[in-house]
Amino acid sequence: MAQMNMKEAIRDAMRVELKNDPNVIVFGEDVGKVGGVFRATEGLQGEFGEERVFDTPLAESAIAGMAVGMGIQGFRPVAEIQFVGFIYEALDQMFVQAARMRYRSGGRYNSPIVFRTPFGGGVKAAELHTDSLEGLAIQTPGIKVIVPSNPYDAKGLLVAAIRDNDPVFFMEHLNLYHAFRAEVPEEAYTVEIGKANIVREGADVTIIAYGLMVHTAVKAAEELEKSGVKAEVIDLRTLLPLDIETIVASIQKTNRAIVVQEAQKTSGAAAEIIAQINENAILHLEAPVLRVAGPDTVYPFAQVEDSWLPNVDRIVKAANQVLNF
Amino acid sequence: MSKLPYEVHSEPVTPLSVLSPEGEVINEAYMPNLTDEQLKEIMYRMVFTRTWDERAVNLGRQGRLGFYAPVSGQEASMVGSEYALNKDDFVCPGYRDMPQIVWHGLPLYQAFLYSRGHQHGGQVPEGVHVLMPQIIIGAQILHATGVAMAFKKKGEKRVAITYTGDGGSSEGDFYEGLNFAGAFKLPVIYVVQNNGYAITTPFAKQTAAQSIAHKALAAGVRGVQVDGMDVLAVIKAVSEAAERGRNGEGATLIEMITYRFRPHSMADDTSKYRTKDEEGEWGLKDPLTRFGKFLEKKGLWTEEDTARVKEEAKATVNENIKKAEATEKMTVGGLIDSMFETTPAHLEAQKADFQ
Numbered sequence: 001m002a003q004m005n006m007k008e009a010i011r012d013a014m015r016v017e018l019k020n021d022p023n024v025i026v027f028g029e030d031v032g033k034v035g036g037v038f039r040a041t042e043g044l045q046g047e048f049g050e051e052r053v054f055d056t057p058l059a060e061s062a063i064a065g066m067a068v069g070m071g072i073q074g075f076r077p078v079a080e081i082q083f084v085g086f087i088y089e090a091l092d093q094m095f096v097q098a099a100r101m102r103y104r105s106g107g108r109y110n111s112p113i114v115f116r117t118p119f120g121g122g123v124k125a126a127e128l129h130t131d132s133l134e135g136l137a138i139q140t141p142g143i144k145v146i147v148p149s150n151p152y153d154a155k156g157l158l159v160a161a162i163r164d165n166d167p168v169f170f171m172e173h174l175n176l177y178h179a180f181r182a183e184v185p186e187e188a189y190t191v192e193i194g195k196a197n198i199v200r201e202g203a204d205v206t207i208i209a210y211g212l213m214v215h216t217a218v219k220a221a222e223e224l225e226k227s228g229v230k231a232e233v234i235d236l237r238t239l240l241p242l243d244i245e246t247i248v249a250s251i252q253k254t255n256r257a258i259v260v261q262e263a264q265k266t267s268g269a270a271a272e273i274i275a276q277i278n279e280n281a282i283l284h285l286e287a288p289v290l291r292v293a294g295p296d297t298v299y300p301f302a303q304v305e306d307s308w309l310p311n312v313d314r315i316v317k318a319a320n321q322v323l324n325f
Numbered sequence: 326m327s328k329l330p331y332e333v334h335s336e337p338v339t340p341l342s343v344l345s346p347e348g349e350v351i352n353e354a355y356m357p358n359l360t361d362e363q364l365k366e367i368m369y370r371m372v373f374t375r376t377w378d379e380r381a382v383n384l385g386r387q388g389r390l391g392f393y394a395p396v397s398g399q400e401a402s403m404v405g406s407e408y409a410l411n412k413d414d415f416v417c418p419g420y421r422d423m424p425q426i427v428w429h430g431l432p433l434y435q436a437f438l439y440s441r442g443h444q445h446g447g448q449v450p451e452g453v454h455v456l457m458p459q460i461i462i463g464a465q466i467l468h469a470t471g472v473a474m475a476f477k478k479k480g481e482k483r484v485a486i487t488y489t490g491d492g493g494s495s496e497g498d499f500y501e502g503l504n505f506a507g508a509f510k511l512p513v514i515y516v517v518q519n520n521g522y523a524i525t526t527p528f529a530k531q532t533a534a535q536s537i538a539h540k541a542l543a544a545g546v547r548g549v550q551v552d553g554m555d556v557l558a559v560i561k562a563v564s565e566a567a568e569r570g571r572n573g574e575g576a577t578l579i580e581m582i583t584y585r586f587r588p589h590s591m592a593d594d595t596s597k598y599r600t601k602d603e604e605g606e607w608g609l610k611d612p613l614t615r616f617g618k619f620l621e622k623k624g625l626w627t628e629e630d631t632a633r634v635k636e637e638a639k640a641t642v643n644e645n646i647k648k649a650e651a652t653e654k655m656t657v658g659g660l661i662d663s664m665f666e667t668t669p670a671h672l673e674a675q676k677a678d679f680q
Contacts (some may be wrong), residue, residue, distance in 0.1 A: 051478060057508050062467050062501035097464050103663040104457060106448030142664045165666040194669060241669035312507015
C-alpha cells in the first residue's frame with residue numbers, strides 16, 4: 001500500500017476516477033499544466049490530456065455554472081474553486097442552480113458535480129483564502145458537504161463524491177495537505193458519505209470535530225487523559241448528511257459533549273449539531289453541550305490567527321466545563 | 326472629436342431586417358430559405374403564441390396560473406429563434422421564454438404546471454432538450470455555456486441557445502459566459518431580447534455601451550443585431566449562428582430589438598414608465614401584422630386563417646389548463662424526496678412530520 005499525504009490522496013482519487021469513467025472531467029483555474037496552486041491536480045493533465053483536465057478563464061461563477069451545464073449533459077465535473085473565499089462569486093451556481101436542479105426539473109436532471117475547494121486556517125495565507133464556509137453550505141438544501149481529516153478518508157470520500165449523483169461541496173483543509181502521510185490503497189475505493197468515524201474511544205465526554213480540528217481534538221483528548229478523563233473523539237467526515245446516530249450513540253455512553261469547529265461560533269455546523277443532539281438525546285445529557293469555535297469576527301490576517309483558532313487549551317477547558325457542570 | 330490612434334472603438338451597427346413594417350421584402354439577400362408550408366407554420370405558431378399569451382394573462386387574473394411573464398410583442402424573436410434550431414439543440418430560457426421551450430417540445434400543460442408551482446412542470450420528457458425558465462437573470466447563460474462545452478467535448482453537432490433581456494446583459498454571468506465561450510470557442514448562441522425595459526428601467530439607463538451586440542467584441546465572439554419584430558430576420562440570424570456553432574466557428578451574441586406590449590409581469594403599471602406614443606409606435610411594428618401582410622401578399626394567409634388559429638389555440642389552452650388543474654397536487658413528501666437521489670435519514674425524519 002502506498003504512503004500518501006492528503007493532497008496526494010485527493011489527486012489519486014481524481015486520477016482513479018478519471019481512469020474509471022470517461023465522463024469525469026476536471027477543470028478550474030490553473031489546474032492544468034501547473035496542477036493547481038497547491039498541486040492537487042499535478043500530473044493529471046499530462047496523464048489524461050487537455051480534453052479531460054483543463055484550465056479555465058478566471059471566473060468562479062462561470063466555472064460552477066459551466067459545471068451545471070455539463071452535468072445535465074452527462075458529464076461528472078470536478079470543478080476546483082481555487083480558494084474558499086472565492087466561492088462567494090459562485091454561490092448562485094453552486095448553492096442555487098446546482099443544488100436545486102433535481103427539484104426544479106422534477107427529477108429529470110441532476111448535478112453530479114464535485115466542487116472542490118481548499119480552506120482552513122493556521123497557514124498564514126492571504127485574506128479570504130482560509131475561512132471556514134461550511135455553515136453556508138449546510139444551510140443550503142440539495143448539496144452534500146464533506147470535510148476529510150486524513151489521506152485515507154480524503155481519497156475514499158472524494159471517489160464517493162465523484163460517483164455521487166448529487167452536488168458535493170468538498171472542503172480540503174490547507175493545513176492537512178502536507179501534514180502527514182498514511183497508508184492509502186492505490187486502487188479505487190469509497191468511504192461512505194454520511195458516516196462518521198470514532199477516532200478515539202472514551203466514556204467520559206464526546207468531542208465532535210471535523211477536518212483539522214479532529215487532530216486538535218485528539219491532542220486535547222490526550223491532554224485530558226493525563227487527568228484521568230477518557231474522551232471519545234468523533235470525526236464527522238461529512239456535515240451533510242450528518243451522522244447523528246453515531247453522535248447520539250456516543251452521548252448515550254458519555255452523557256457529555258462538546259463540538260469543535262474552526263468557523264465563527266454563531267449559527268454554524270456546531271450550532272446545528274447541538275440542536276440535533278437536543279432533539280435526539282436530551283435525556284442522556286448531564287450538561288449543556290458547548291461549542292469551541294472561532295469568535296464572530298471576520299477571519300483575521302495572519303497576526304492573531306493562531307490565538308483566534310480553537311486550540312488544545314480551549315478544548316480541554318470546555319471539556320472540563322461540561323465535566324464539572 | 327477625432328479618435329485617438331490608440332483608442333479602441335467600434336462602429337454603429339444596423340439591425341438586420343428582411344421585411345419592412347408593411348411586409349415588403351427589403352433585404353432579399355437575407356431572406357431565409359423557407360418553403361410556403363414553413364412560412365405558414367411560423368405564422369401559425371406566432372398567432373397561437375399571441376392567443377395563448379392573452380389567455381394566460383386572463384388565467385393569471387383568475388388565479389388559475391401562478392407566476393407568468395407576458396410575451397406579446399416578442400413572438401418574432403421567440404418563435405423565430407426556436408424555429409431556426411434543430412430539435413436536438415438545447416434551449417436555456419430566461420424567465421419570459423416559455424414559448425421557445427414549448428415549441429421545442431415541452432408539453433403545454435407542463436408549462437402551466439410550472440406556472441402553478443408544481444415540480445412536475447419541470448420534468449421535461451426524454452428527448453426534449455430544454456431547461457425550465459430561469460429566475461436568476463443571468464444564470465442560464467452559464468448553463469448554456471456548459472451544455473455547449475459538453476457538445477463540443479462529445480463531438481456532437483449541436484448548439485445551445487440561451488436567452489436573457491437587456492437587463493440580463495448587465496449581469497456578471499453574462500460577461501463570464503461570453504468570455505468562456507470566446508476562450509473555448511463554444512457552439513452557443515446568446516440571445517438578448519432587448520425590449521427596451523428591465524422591468525421599468527429604460528435601456529438608456531441600463532448601459533452606456535453603443536449596443537448590446539457590441540459587447541461581443543470584448544469577448545471575442547461574433548455579435549449581431551437583429552430587428553426582433555421581424556421573424557424572417559430572426560430566423561436568418563439564428564440559423565447563421567447555429568451553423569457557425571455546428572461548424573466549430575464558435576459563439577454568437579444576437580441582440581434582438583423588440584418590445585413587450587404588456588407589463589413585465591402581471592403586476593407593474595406600464596403607464597408609469599412608458600408613453601402612449603411609444604407604445605403606439607411599437608404597435609405599428611407588431612410582428613404578427615408585419616409577417617401577416619407579407620404572407621397575405623403571397624396568398625399564403627388570410628384573416629380567416631388567423632381567426633381559425635385563434636380558435637384552435639384557445640381550445641388547446643383550455644384543454645391544457647384543465648389537464649394541469651387535474652394533475653395531482655405535489656406533496657411536501659415528494660418535494661423532500663426531490664432534494665437528493667436517495668433521501669438521507671434526516672430528511673426521511675422531516676418527511677414523517679408531513680405524513
